Amino acid sequence: MRNNLKEEFLENGYVIIDVLSEKEISEFRVIMDKLLSPKVVGSNDAPKSSSFQHLGDNLEDFGKEARQYYFHLLTNPGTESIHHAFCNPIILETVEEIIGPDLIVNNASILAANVGTSYSLGWHRDVIQIPEEDIQDWLFSAERFHNSVQINLPLVDESSLWIVPKSHNRPNTKEENEAFCGSKHYAPIGVKMPGAIPVNLKAGQAVLYNNNLIHRGYTETMKVPRRTLHMGYHSNAFKPTWHFYLLNNDLLTEDYLETLDPAMRIMMDKYMACRKEYPNMEDTWKKEYMTNLIM
Numbered sequence: 001m002r003n004n005l006k007e008e009f010l011e012n013g014y015v016i017i018d019v020l021s022e023k024e025i026s027e028f029r030v031i032m033d034k035l036l037s038p039k040v041v042g043s044n045d046a047p048k049s050s051s052f053q054h055l056g057d058n059l060e061d062f063g064k065e066a067r068q069y070y071f072h073l074l075t076n077p078g079t080e081s082i083h084h085a086f087c088n089p090i091i092l093e094t095v096e097e098i099i100g101p102d103l104i105v106n107n108a109s110i111l112a113a114n115v116g117t118s119y120s121l122g123w124h125r126d127v128i129q130i131p132e133e134d135i136q137d138w139l140f141s142a143e144r145f146h147n148s149v150q151i152n153l154p155l156v157d158e159s160s161l162w163i164v165p166k167s168h169n170r171p172n173t174k175e176e177n178e179a180f181c182g183s184k185h186y187a188p189i190g191v192k193m194p195g196a197i198p199v200n201l202k203a204g205q206a207v208l209y210n211n212n213l214i215h216r217g218y219t220e221t222m223k224v225p226r227r228t229l230h231m232g233y234h235s236n237a238f239k240p241t242w243h244f245y246l247l248n249n250d251l252l253t254e255d256y257l258e259t260l261d262p263a264m265r266i267m268m269d270k271y272m273a274c275r276k277e278y279p280n281m282e283d284t285w286k287k288e289y290m291t292n293l294i295m
């Protein structure tokens with residue numbers, strides 16, 4: 001493991017690491033393409049510039065429209081064949097080094113689009129659950145420990161994630177505020193964000209990022225299909241952030257939990273215990289809740 005990986009992550013808000021071998025990439029491609037039912041023929045190919053990703057899409061709808069799709073997997077029976085991707089030892093070891101031990105997955109998704117798709121999701125920090133009036137600058141301070149790491153792990157080379165490096169632990173600059181046009185959630189599609197760069201990833205590489213970074217999804221026109229594993233982790237050694245509540249707890253029924261492999265089951269049991277201990281997402285952005293300082 002790189003010596004200064006944690007420092008790099010804390011300073012820049014992201015790191016890129018090599019994760020999958022060629023063989024693993026091919027195996028995951030086969031599994032993912034099977035889940036995506038690639039035989040669906042689009043009946044509506046009118047371009048759609050953005051989708052509201054947090055709600056998630058249905059796998060059976062993939063390809064019906066010319067857009068990027070976002071599939072939540074963990075609470076979706078029938079997707080277990082790919083769940084081992086979310087227990088990858090290289091990813092887990094690296095995330096543990098960054099945020100701490102005893103990881104729980106809190107987002108396990110696929111980002112997918114077919115060739116020819118134009119994809120544009122507005123610039124944002126991942127604070128969409130927080131009402132705009134509660135989004136205060138101190139949430140993005142270097143002293144506040146952010147117990148969440150988000151990851152994109154593509155199975156095909158891609159540059160669809162764009163970021164503003166180092167923006168995770170400081171408030172917006174004046175120019176960024178102008179680009180956000182008064183919104184604390186999403187900037188209007190198409191605005192120019194100063195200092196932004198695309199994250200160029202080879203298939204099998206992962207970008208690990210602090211989701212308080214200013215970022216967006218954008219590809220003018222996909223020349224290759226997008227096939228990306230997307231996931232998020234929380235360290236059970238510390239209090240959860242709002243990201244922890246992304247999973248729909250109500251869908252984690254006993255019947256569903258029985259279908260999971262043992263490693264995933266252990267994480268989900270811990271997930272539910274942590275939700276019981278911290279039932280109110282709304283507490284997580286209050287100043288008095290944030291007792292965790294940087295580690």
Ligand SMILES: O=C(O)CCC(=O)C(=O)O
Pocket residue numbers: 111121126152160161215216217218
């Ligand atoms: O990689 C992408 O398409 C962007 C993902 C994103 O914006 C997010 O998960 O918040």
